[in-house]
Amino acid sequence: GAGVSQSPSNKVTEKGKDVELRCDPISGHTALYWYRQSLGQGLEFLIYFQGNSAPDKSGLPSDRFSAERTGGSVSTLTIQRTQQEDSAVYLCASSVDSNEQFFGPGTRLTVL
Amino acid sequence: AQSVAQPEDQVNVAEGNPLTVKCTYSVSGNPYLFWYVQYPNRGLQFLLKYITGDNLVKGSYGFEAEFNKSQTSFHLKKPSALVSDSALYFCAVRDGGTGRRALTFGSGTRLQVQP
Numbered sequence: 001g002a003g004v005s006q007s008p009s010n011k012v013t014e015k016g017k018d019v020e021l022r023c024d025p026i027s028g029h030t031a032l033y034w035y036r037q038s039l040g041q042g043l044e045f046l047i048y049f050q051g052n053s054a055p056d057k058s059g060l061p062s063d064r065f066s067a068e069r070t071g072g073s074v075s076t077l078t079i080q081r082t083q084q085e086d087s088a089v090y091l092c093a094s095s096v097d098s099n100e101q102f103f104g105p106g107t108r109l110t111v112l
Numbered sequence: 113a114q115s116v117a118q119p120e121d122q123v124n125v126a127e128g129n130p131l132t133v134k135c136t137y138s139v140s141g142n143p144y145l146f147w148y149v150q151y152p153n154r155g156l157q158f159l160l161k162y163i164t165g166d167n168l169v170k171g172s173y174g175f176e177a178e179f180n181k182s183q184t185s186f187h188l189k190k191p192s193a194l195v196s197d198s199a200l201y202f203c204a205v206r207d208g209g210t211g212r213r214a215l216t217f218g219s220g221t222r223l224q225v226q227p
Contacts, residue, residue, distance in 0.1 A: 042219040043215075104155055
């Protein structure tokens, strides 16, 4: 497809479990971003990858959150020992020039 | 630090009337400004951006926005609203210098267009 894709679209997990969320950016886009949108809230930046540079992790809320980007393409966001406050929609975006970002449909995470 | 304020949680307008969704920003360098729209259960869709040049920017679906440096504002406008414009609108900013590349978003404004 031509757009950013994310999987799964929905994830329900139990408190304390680990989850992995996947993002496939638009082909050729060198920049990849993860954001979090909590219910009724705006978007909160989590982490940013640009080419081979070290990622900007300044938005990660705790050390339970980590992300990697393999081969400059697919990215995985991992949340360890999930908590109920982690429940949110996790959005991935990619861009070619760090300006206009194209967003995926998101993964809705529910922690019971 | 950079920030965005969208002072209205909701804007109500009648179909056919002009609409304005307000946004003010704070950034230390040159502002790169964006508007995105989110329809229910959908991801964010890009509407328009201001990087440099003309202060009036035209975007998708008949929307436009005016960059006002002195007022640090970037209000979204449309001359004639449609019911289908009803959605959640987000303003975003990033520092166009060597600062953070990630966008800082406002809290969003829900636009409700009544038939």
